[in-house]
Amino acid sequence: MSHGRVSRRWITRALAAAGSFALGACDRVTQSEGVNATLGLAESWTRHAQRLLLGRQALAPEYQESDISRQFRANGTTNPDTDEYNALAAKQFANWRLAVTGLVERPLSLSLAELRAMPGRTQITRHDCVEGWSCIGKWRGTPLQAVLERAGLKARARYIAFYCADSLGAELDGTGQYYETIDLIDAAHPQTILAYDMNDRPLSVPYGAPLRLRLERQLGYKMAKYVMRIEAIESFAGIGRGKGGYWEDRGYQWYAGI
């Protein structure tokens, strides 16, 4: 009996040791930079494959009014809550201006009224969060391409950066401000709009008032809310931690089509 108990205890201990060794080995592999760089290769395979299959024009599915989600989850920042933002919100963003800067011929400073006066596009689309959930909303906004044409992109411009009013926590290296970057293929897509209306009403604060990006063929974290400034750039290596966006700087894919 006692022999049996001893060997059982020995087996339990051996299994626990083997288990923690396996977990430890797994953890070492998952923390290795070389392993993570290798795994990151799949992002460019996906980007190339999807660019090949989708082309520049293929549209994300659009839905009916009856499909609109009654409960649309607001994720990330739901209120930037800075003095500057609160002052703008208090006056329904009448004093807000969208700055269009960087590698452009004619830098712009556009009010909401000026954006609304430009030709707009309305689309009922599905918002897919990287976490896994989806909601459908109706968006109206100015096609980004129209704004970029008005500003006139210089030949060196390769990406468009969006700088936002919100920060998801200040960090030691000074990053934390939300930003995003997209390339010119996505910038010129017909469904890529700077949305000022959601479900037939001016965009409310939790969803990114007064202006947010809609980029319908990618995940939600690409669709910057609370956009204050747009910059045409040659490279995003010098912004934030250099990966092309707030979440990209924290390990998420820059190409979020999957």
Next chain:
Amino acid sequence: MTPTGRADRVLAGGRIGVYRHPLPIRLTHGVNALCLAVLLMSGLQILNAHPALYFGNTSSFDAPFIAFGNGDSAPFPRWITLPSWQDLAAGRRWHFFFAWLWVLNGLVYLGYGLASGRVRHVLLPTRPELRGIGRSLREHLRLQFPHGEAARRYNVLQQLSYLAVVFGLLPLMMLTGLAMSPGMDARLHLLVDLFGGRQSARTLHFLAASALAAFFLIHMAAVLAAGAATELRSIITGWFVIKPTDGAGS
């Protein structure tokens, strides 16, 4: 005649070595096993980020089809997720790298299986085999497995379950996975509609993965019950050993 075209080996004690699994099958089987293990564990890491499933195109947050856990902490424990700590970004990196590897490996397997005739000769049951399905089912339920010459070929239950996995579950995994991609949906919206919407595709992806996990457990139990030594040897070296039985030769 053997499907691999390699002659049998006569071994000590009247046993016969049969070359059962050619090298491309063994290699793709090994890569497939590795990929599915990583995909399952990183998949549960991804599910931990929003551990609820829905039907339709959107998430009805107050009425999910299934909600895992109590909403406070990640419901799938660290020993079964990759990485072991909660990290959605890393889980996605593992998942998509191994998804690519798995699909390419599957194409090599299918290409070889079809070109070599193995799918037709080894996996497709003959009419007499199909008629024996009742008997095979009774034998399996009593944990009796074919011996002697009858063990040379897959039995009919093996054939049908392997066919269901190779041509049913695995393609379903890939297609439901693709249907969740907002990029692919710009091309594959008919496929998304076929599954009943993006959230349905996500739910089916989970259910098909659960079915694969169940298949794996049964597959391992069958390997143990039928003789772990010779089964494991055959998937590593290719050589399967059959023992002569009294009055063998069915």
